[in-house]
Amino acid sequence: MKNPICNANVALFALVTAASIALLAACSTSVQEPPTPTPVVLPSPGAFIDSADCSDLEYGYLGQSKVTVSLGDLDLKVIVEIADDPSERAQGLMCRESIPAGTGMFFYYPEPKTIGFWMYNTYVPIDILYIERSHNVADKITMTPCLRDGLSDGNWQVKCATEATNYVPKGEWITALELPAGWLESNDISDADIYDVKVNWLTVAD
Numbered sequence: 001m002k003n004p005i006c007n008a009n010v011a012l013f014a015l016v017t018a019a020s021i022a023l024l025a026a027c028s029t030s031v032q033e034p035p036t037p038t039p040v041v042l043p044s045p046g047a048f049i050d051s052a053d054c055s056d057l058e059y060g061y062l063g064q065s066k067v068t069v070s071l072g073d074l075d076l077k078v079i080v081e082i083a084d085d086p087s088e089r090a091q092g093l094m095c096r097e098s099i100p101a102g103t104g105m106f107f108y109y110p111e112p113k114t115i116g117f118w119m120y121n122t123y124v125p126i127d128i129l130y131i132e133r134s135h136n137v138a139d140k141i142t143m144t145p146c147l148r149d150g151l152s153d154g155n156w157q158v159k160c161a162t163e164a165t166n167y168v169p170k171g172e173w174i175t176a177l178e179l180p181a182g183w184l185e186s187n188d189i190s191d192a193d194i195y196d197v198k199v200n201w202l203t204v205a206d
Contacts (some may be wrong), residue, residue, distance in 0.1 A: 001195065018026050019178055046098035046124070053148065054095035054123055060085055067143035067177060067201040069129075071189050080106040080201075083126040092178070094121040099180040106201060107176040114172050118164035120157055125181035130173035131199050140194045175201070185193055 004035045045061050048054060062081035069076040083105055093105050118130060121144050146160035177180045177199055184190075190195060 005142055005192065017061050023166040028158065032070040040184070043100045043102045045081060046100055048094040049095045049097050049123060051095070053182050057091055057095055059091050060089055062105075065202055067104075067199055068182070069177075069195055070198045070200065071196055074188065076184075076187055076189070078102060078104050078177070079085075080177070082106050082108065084108040090124070092117070093124065093126065096122075096124055096125070099126070101180060101183055101186075104177055107178070109174055112172045112174045114169070115143070115174065116164055116168035116176075117143065118160045118167065119143050120160035122146065127179045127181045127184060128167070129179070129194075129197075129199060130169040130171075131175045132172065133174045135198045135200055137194050137197045138173045139182075141169065143167050146177060148173040167173050175199075 009101065048057070048060070062083060064079055067078050067080050067081050069078060069141075079102060081104075083092060084107075089107050089109075092107070112133065119126070125145065126143045127140060128143055129140050132138045144163075146156075146163050148156050149159075151159060184194075
């Protein structure tokens with residue numbers, strides 16, 4: 001004769017098991033799909049100035065890439081336009097109305113340089129980082145707009161070339177990163193920190 005207590009235990013076990021399976025099935029049908037990711041909107045370059053001095057620029061916006069400005073655990077991502085041939089480098093950030101936060105221009109040269117930049121036909125204050133082959137910063141200089149102030153083309157260029165003597169870096173460099181003036185400080189990188197900063201970029205071919 002079968003033990004009725006055992007039979008009751010078996011029945012109770014079967015009932016609990018069935019209830020668990022039903023609960024699991026109910027839970028599995030109520031799982032929601034993950035939300036659709038919000039598209040990342042990259043900052044756009046500053047608009048060009050509409051003026052006679054800016055009417056004959058050879059280039060519009062240049063191709064974009066990313067660089068990372070790092071100090072310790074701080075990594076700042078910058079969307080940059082790449083100037084990697086002589087005519088692109090010559091134009092640089094001329095005739096921009098602004099340089100939005102988180103953007104800039106990256107200048108690549110195939111060989112090391114010791115010269116500086118000028119601000120001819122450039123209307124936005126710029127912090128320029130001169131960068132060594134090792135990705136360390138060789139120097140940081142703030143450059144201010146060189147305004148025409150009614151000068152002829154030739155005298156304007158002389159004025160800008162004279163001011164540019166203040167923009168020559170202390171050491172040799174191979175790439176340069178132009179950023180809106182004050183952006184690094186607003187992100188907790190001071191002038192006192194600058195020689196501990198590294199700038200990393202994707203490989204650029206000339």
